[in-house]
Amino acid sequence: MPATKKSYPVANVRHFLEPGPIVLLSSRWQDQSNIMTLGWHMVMEFTPSLIGCVISSANHSFELVRNSGECVINLPEAKWVDTVVGIGNCSGTELDKFEHFGLTQGKASKVKAPLIEECHANFECRLHDDTMVDGYNLFIFEVVKAHVAPSPAQPETLHYQGMGQFMLSGKTIDRKRLFKASMLT
C-alpha cells in the first residue's frame, strides 16, 4: 500500500498523466465493478480538468463506464507491472478482477466507482462529453477529485511500447530557467 493519500488539485493531475503512463481504469455499474489497463489517454484541458480516454467497445468496462458516466483513473507504480499486464489480459466478464488480483476497493468521494487503494494516485472522473464515443470510443472525462500519495514524489511509472514491452520512467531534468513565467503550469 502507498502512504496515506492526500487531496490534490484537480488542475494538476496533468503532472502525472501528461508523461503518458499506463493507468488502471476502475468502474462500477449496479452490482458490477471492473478494472481495465489503459494506455490511450491524454490531457485535454486545465480547467475543467479534462482527460480523453479511448476505451474499446470490446472491453467489459465500456458498458460500465457508459452506463454509470463515471470512472476512476488509477496510477500504478512500475512494481505492479505483472498485475497491470494480467488485468489487461483477462475480461471482467470472466472474473472479479479486484478479487483475482488481490486489490483493495477504496471509497471515492464524488463517484461510485471504486478507487484502487494500491495505486499511487486516484483520479475520480465524471463523463463530461460522450459525443465521440460512437465514432471513436472516445470518452472525455472531467477529473472531479484527486488523491495522491505524498511519497515517492516521483513514482516510477510504466509506459507501454506495444508488443509486450514497457518503458520505465527515468530521471527527471529541470529546465524551468528556459521557460517564460506564463508557460510554467
Add this chain to the structure above:
Amino acid sequence: MPATKKSYPVANVRHFLEPGPIVLLSSRWQDQSNIMTLGWHMVMEFTPSLIGCVISSANHSFELVRNSGECVINLPEAKWVDTVVGIGNCSGTELDKFEHFGLTQGKASKVKAPLIEECHANFECRLHDDTMVDGYNLFIFEVVKAHVAPSPAQPETLHYQGMGQFMLSGKTIDRKRLFKASMLT
C-alpha cells in the same frame, strides 16, 4: 542528424507515441511554416492509424494546421531538450523557428508540411476529423506515412511533467510471456 531514416509501418507508430513523449508538430500553409511543441496527444486507432492532438487555438500552428489539413509529428530525442523548450516558448508570428533553431526542413512524401530532419522519427499526417476542433481544439489525424531512424532502436525521449520539468525515458522491460498472443500488437 540521425541515421538515414527508413519507411516504417503506419500502424506501428504507436510504439513510439503511446509511451507519451513530447513531440514537435510541424506545419505549412501557403508560404508559412511553423513548429510547435506538443504534449497533449494520444493514439486513437490502429488502422487507420489515428492520433488525437489538442492544439490550443492560441498557437500560430492552429491556423496553419486547420487551413492546410496537414501536419508532421516529429519525435525529438532527449538531447534536443533545450530546442524543444525554446520552440514551446516563442511564437511563429515572431520568427521563423526552423531558421532560428537551425533545424532542417525535409520534404515529406504525402503532405506539404515539412519534416524536421534532426528528429528520430517523422509521421506525416492528414486531418481525419475536425468535428471536435471548435469545442476542444482536438484534431484527429491519420498517419499516412512514417519515417524512422533505424538506430538507436530505443531513442531516449522527453516526457513533460509540467512546471518546466521533463521525465526522461528509462530502460525497457519485456513482459511478452504474460500476454495472450492476440494482445501482442
